[in-house]
Amino acid sequence: MTISRNARFLLATLLGIGLAFIYIPLTVVVINSFNSSRTFSWPPTELTTKWWGMALDNTGVRDALKWSIIAGLSATFIALLLGTALAFAVSRYDFFGKDVISLLVVLPISLPGVVTGIALNNAFTKQLGMSTGLLTVVIGHATFCIVVVYNNAVARLRRMGTSLQEASMDLGANGITTFRLITLPNMASALFAGGLLAFGLSFDEIVVTTFTAGPGIQTLPIWIYNNLFRPNQTPIVNVVAATLVFISIVPIYLSQKLSTDSSSGGRF
Amino acid sequence: MSAAVVVSIRSLKRSFGDVRAVDGVDLDIREGEFLTLLGPSGSGKTTVLRMIAGFEKPDSGTITLAGKDVSQLPPYERDVNTVFQDYALFPHMNVLANIEYGLRVKGVSKEDRRKQALIALKQIRLEGYENRKPAELSGGQRQRVALARALVNKPSVLLLDEPLGALDLKLREQMQIELKALQREVGITFIFVTHDQEEALTMSDRIAVFNHGKIEQLGTPREIYENPKSEFVSEFVGQTNRIEIDGKKINIRPEYIAVSSSSSTGDRSVKGTLRDEIFVGSATRYLFDTEAGFSMISTQLNKNLKIGDVVTLSWPREKEFLVQ
Numbered sequence: 348m349t350i351s352r353n354a355r356f357l358l359a360t361l362l363g364i365g366l367a368f369i370y371i372p373l374t375v376v377v378i379n380s381f382n383s384s385r386t387f388s389w390p391p392t393e394l395t396t397k398w399w400g401m402a403l404d405n406t407g408v409r410d411a412l413k414w415s416i417i418a419g420l421s422a423t424f425i426a427l428l429l430g431t432a433l434a435f436a437v438s439r440y441d442f443f444g445k446d447v448i449s450l451l452v453v454l455p456i457s458l459p460g461v462v463t464g465i466a467l468n469n470a471f472t473k474q475l476g477m478s479t480g481l482l483t484v485v486i487g488h489a490t491f492c493i494v495v496v497y498n499n500a501v502a503r504l505r506r507m508g509t510s511l512q513e514a515s516m517d518l519g520a521n522g523i524t525t526f527r528l529i530t531l532p533n534m535a536s537a538l539f540a541g542g543l544l545a546f547g548l549s550f551d552e553i554v555v556t557t558f559t560a561g562p563g564i565q566t567l568p569i570w571i572y573n574n575l576f577r578p579n580q581t582p583i584v585n586v587v588a589a590t591l592v593f594i595s596i597v598p599i600y601l602s603q604k605l606s607t608d609s610s611s612g613g614r615f
Numbered sequence: 616m617s618a619a620v621v622v623s624i625r626s627l628k629r630s631f632g633d634v635r636a637v638d639g640v641d642l643d644i645r646e647g648e649f650l651t652l653l654g655p656s657g658s659g660k661t662t663v664l665r666m667i668a669g670f671e672k673p674d675s676g677t678i679t680l681a682g683k684d685v686s687q688l689p690p691y692e693r694d695v696n697t698v699f700q701d702y703a704l705f706p707h708m709n710v711l712a713n714i715e716y717g718l719r720v721k722g723v724s725k726e727d728r729r730k731q732a733l734i735a736l737k738q739i740r741l742e743g744y745e746n747r748k749p750a751e752l753s754g755g756q757r758q759r760v761a762l763a764r765a766l767v768n769k770p771s772v773l774l775l776d777e778p779l780g781a782l783d784l785k786l787r788e789q790m791q792i793e794l795k796a797l798q799r800e801v802g803i804t805f806i807f808v809t810h811d812q813e814e815a816l817t818m819s820d821r822i823a824v825f826n827h828g829k830i831e832q833l834g835t836p837r838e839i840y841e842n843p844k845s846e847f848v849s850e851f852v853g854q855t856n857r858i859e860i861d862g863k864k865i866n867i868r869p870e871y872i873a874v875s876s877s878s879s880t881g882d883r884s885v886k887g888t889l890r891d892e893i894f895v896g897s898a899t900r901y902l903f904d905t906e907a908g909f910s911m912i913s914t915q916l917n918k919n920l921k922i923g924d925v926v927t928l929s930w931p932r933e934k935e936f937l938v939q
Binding site: 510511513514515516517518519520521524528529532533 | 668669670689690691695696697699701703704705706707716717720721764765768
């Protein structure tokens with residue numbers, strides 16, 4: 348496709364503005380986490396790592412980081428198990444209501460977090476009589492983490508086709524051996540990418556977390572939200588925010604790289 | 616040939632929804648023979664192969680393998696191996712691991728299976744390629760690895776599902792010869808599925824011609840070509856002129872029709888005018904309108920004819936055949 352010079356210029360400008368809107372504020376946050384001025388005068392006159400040191404020493408931050416990692420890993424683990432199983436059921440077997448199930452699994456990612464959060468909170472506390480805590484956060488996060496694992500797994504299974512499994516069984520391997528030696532190794536990169544995305548989603552989630560966490564647990568995003576308007580905490584908030592940005596970028600980058608790298612190695 | 620029957624198929628049926636893919640097939644396959652299931656796509660040949668392998672279960676009928684009814688057994692409990700159309704090599708394993716796979720899952724010791732895999736690798740002339748991944752091989756090499764991966768298990772029957780379909784013409788012709796030689800060497804029964812009639816005629820000991828889920832004719836390549844039992848077989852295998860003489864419908868292959876400018880040279884003859892010619896390299900197909908009203912094709916070494924030339928077409932009567 349060829350586009351005229353003017354159109355190209357216009358598109359480049361719009362792209363630039365769009366990217367600037369997203370990334371300039373993020374960059375400011377990251378730079379400010381090193382800004383030595385307590386009032387964050389701009390541009391920074393001097394850079395320092397003292398806020399980072401303070402954040403590391405802050406027990407509130409350390410606890411929040413711990414809870415975020417535990418919740419993220421647990422939700423990812425559940426999502427990997429259930430998402431893979433669902434992907435298998437939907438792409439390898441025919442059963443009544445298959446399309447509906449496939450839609451229902453994917454739906455939570457597009458549902459408003461507020462609705463999911465309130466509904467889950469209601470179900471946990473009113474219907475099931477559970478108290479909110481780590482378990483409810485993990486279940487809440489798993490609802491949308493499953494989606495990315497499921498989507499990745501379904502796409503990979505579709506591309507793999509059934510002939511590798513047939514070849515394995517033809518050569519004498521039963522279903523379990525075939526899964527272990529053939530199917531799983533060929534899905535591993537897709538599942539790893541899905542797991543990374545799931546962890547990234549869980550790590551910076553705030554809405555569902557608010558409704559499912561209860562008073563005992565603070566994840567990093569909730570800690571930021573609670574401390575945002577306390578002026579003396581602002582330097583640490585910047586540090587935590589910068590950390591969140593980095594931790595969220597890495598999984599996305601890796602999973603994108605994995606998906607493109609493995610796209611050529613599927614079938615023959 | 617009176618070798619023992621190794622695969623015996625009786626009243627085999629299989630439907631997919633409303634489509635009767637396989638509609639009552641009976642077939643005995645002898646030990647050590649090269650049998651081809653030939654037919655257009657959708658004729659049921661591949662479904663029969665997949666039922667022998669165990670990937671599909673028959674709706675009714677039986678498949679007996681070396682005297683044992685295997686109709687309901689899963690693929691991994693049958694002593695057959697398959698070469699797939701897309702090869703289905705395991706992309707995450709190197710060539711050697713691919714070939715060893717069958718022995719590995721059967722619990723053969725590491726040393727033994729390595730030794731056998733290396734012999735198989737030598738057989739397909741790919742020594743030195745053991746550490747390559749399938750993605751690093753050419754189409755022909757993948758094909759050979761797929762063959763070795765199946766044959767190393769020494770199955771009593773090897774199933775081949777259009778294995779040459781993805782190769783270019785030159786390589787395909789070369790592989791046809793190699794495959795036939797390999798089959799003679801290992802002495803294993805080959806059941807070969809193809810829609811390519813030339814391939815079937817070249818390689819097979821016997822051919823089963825499939826149409827609409829049934830076997831239309833079973834016989835040696837020569838029987839199938841020279842004495843087709845039905846209109847479908849005569850059309851599908853080679854070209855044929857279907858004409859009516861003295862109220863009788865007869866068929867005659869184009870290569871038996873001689874063209875001469877003077878008198879006739881066979882015991883049947885008719886005058887014809889050249890309407891068109893199709894050059895196919897080694898020969899030319901000439902299309903004539905005859906004075907009897909029908910048109911005829913004659914395949915000849917390239918002749919010096921011009922459109923509109925009037926000639927005599929003649930052929931020996933014994934080469935004619937009747938079909939139902």
